[in-house]
Amino acid sequence: MTDDDLALYARCTGRSGRPTGGVHEAFLICGRRAGKSFVLALVAVFLAVFVDWSSCLTPGERGTIMIIAADRRQARTIFRYVAALLKVPLLTSFVGRSIAEAIDLNNNVTIEILTASFRTVRGYTLIAALCDEVAYWRSEESANPDTEIIAAIRPAMATVPGAMLLCASSPYARRGVLWDAFRRHFGKISPVLVWKADTRTMNPTVPESVVADAYENDPASAAAEYGAEFRTDVETFVSREIVEATVVAGRHELPPVPGTAYFGFTDPSGGSADSMTLAVAHRDKGGRAVLDAVCERRPPFLP
Numbered sequence: 001m002t003d004d005d006l007a008l009y010a011r012c013t014g015r016s017g018r019p020t021g022g023v024h025e026a027f028l029i030c031g032r033r034a035g036k037s038f039v040l041a042l043v044a045v046f047l048a049v050f051v052d053w054s055s056c057l058t059p060g061e062r063g064t065i066m067i068i069a070a071d072r073r074q075a076r077t078i079f080r081y082v083a084a085l086l087k088v089p090l091l092t093s094f095v096g097r098s099i100a101e102a103i104d105l106n107n108n109v110t111i112e113i114l115t116a117s118f119r120t121v122r123g124y125t126l127i128a129a130l131c132d133e134v135a136y137w138r139s140e141e142s143a144n145p146d147t148e149i150i151a152a153i154r155p156a157m158a159t160v161p162g163a164m165l166l167c168a169s170s171p172y173a174r175r176g177v178l179w180d181a182f183r184r185h186f187g188k189i190s191p192v193l194v195w196k197a198d199t200r201t202m203n204p205t206v207p208e209s210v211v212a213d214a215y216e217n218d219p220a221s222a223a224a225e226y227g228a229e230f231r232t233d234v235e236t237f238v239s240r241e242i243v244e245a246t247v248v249a250g251r252h253e254l255p256p257v258p259g260t261a262y263f264g265f266t267d268p269s270g271g272s273a274d275s276m277t278l279a280v281a282h283r284d285k286g287g288r289a290v291l292d293a294v295c296e297r298r299p300p301f302l303p
Contacts, residue, residue, distance in 0.1 A: 012197045014187025023193040024157075027134075027181040028168040031199030031226040033206050036168035040130040041081030043166060047128050048109045049086075049094050056160045057108055057125065063160070064124045065111040068149070069132040072101070075113040078130055082111055118148040126156040128164045135172040135179075146177045171230045174240050179230060199226040254292040262292065271301045 001009065001018060010016055030036050044065050053063045067082075069075035083103065086095050097104040102112035109127065114120055116137055121129075131153075137146035150165075157163035169178050186194040199206050206226075214222035223229040232239070256262070262282050269276040280293045 008201075012195050012201070013193065014196075015189065023191055024163065025165045025191065026167070026193040026195065027178060027185075028166070029171050029178065029182060029194065029196040029228050030168065030202050031197070031228045032170055034197065034199050034202035034228075036202075037078045037132060038081050040132065040166055040168055041078050041085060043164070044078070044082055044111060044128055044130055045085045045091070047164065048105055048111055049091055049107075051127075051162065053107075053109065053127055053160070056127075061108070061125055062104075063109045063127040065109065065128045065130065066121065066124065066126055066153070067111070067113045067130045067132070068116045068121070070116060070136050072113055072115060075132060076101075078132055079111070079113055116149055117144055118152040119144075121149060121152050121156065124156050125160060126153065126163055127160055128166065129153045129157070131165070131167040131169075133169045134167045134177055135169040137176070147180075150177050171224050171228055174230045174232070182230070196228050198228045254290070256292075269297075269299065269303065271303045272299055275299065276301070276303065 006018060009019070028036050028039065044067075048065055057063055067075045067078050069078075079101065083098070086092065086103065094105045094107060095103060096106040102110060104110050131150070134146055134150075137149065138144050150167075153165065157165065167178065167181070171178060171182075173179070181192060182194055182196065184190075185192040186196060200208065200211060211222070211226045214226055220231060220233045224231045260282050262280055265279040265281070267277045276297045278293075278295045279291060281289055281291050284290055
């Protein structure tokens with residue numbers, strides 16, 4: 001890296017010093033029109049063509065590069081970039097069969113679009129997963145949350161040294177896998193790289209006037225769309241700061257104390273869409289309300 005490269009790296013990762021090696025998970029938190037999808041497509045083509053995965057694949061097994069977005073149509077953006085890159089004369093000989101949502105290469109690698117579901121991503125041998133706009137995937141309140149999809153993807157890479165999980169998105173609310181990765185890994189020495197940059201840092205061809213007009217019309221929206229800042233105006237009933245200020249880190253449940261009056265609370269569910277929750281609390285000697293335990297059963301289940 002040049003000195004300018006290093007300064008940019010430090011600003012966008014929050015890390016100091018030169019990187020000492022590569023990473024196998026990366027989260028790109030960038031503004032709109034930053035070129036995130038093309039970057040993912042470029043990495044995918046490199047991994048598919050220029051890396052030999054034969055030692056990781058048994059006879060008859062194909063390595064898969066999975067493209068996932070909030071829906072299949074949105075995933076076609078990356079897929080089209082991939083298809084265009086594979087038309088470069090140097091790479092055309094690698095292409096075997098090509099259909100609407102999949103390209104089979106003649107080196108036992110397949111690049112294909114899959115549905116964003118923790119059920120459908122199982123059963124593959126993954127050499128890469130390209131997850132686009134993950135901040136807009138379904139949240140933990142849904143029956144198919146983003147956390148479960150990513151959790152189902154990681155084991156499919158466990159037997160493939162060098163496999164990569166690449167997630168890119170404009171930020172939205174402070175929840176979900178994108179926020180969790182930012183909170184845990186940004187600015188820290190970690191095997192997971194988090195890169196956070198505004199639109200014009202990534203793509204100076206975007207007119208500054210467009211960004212300025214967006215900030216004038218709706219500063220909160222523009223800060224997320226172009227400034228790559230997580231929104232605070234779409235919080236739930238209680239803000240994250242208030243919750244974190246009243247929680248002891250690492251404590252998940254308090255044991256019952258004899259002689260204490262406890263109160264139970266429940267929020268029922270029919271078992272098909274919403275979670276069913278249960279909480280136990282008491283009031284301490286100082287009059288503070290203390291939440292002793294909270295349990296959740298996610299759907300589907302029998303009430």
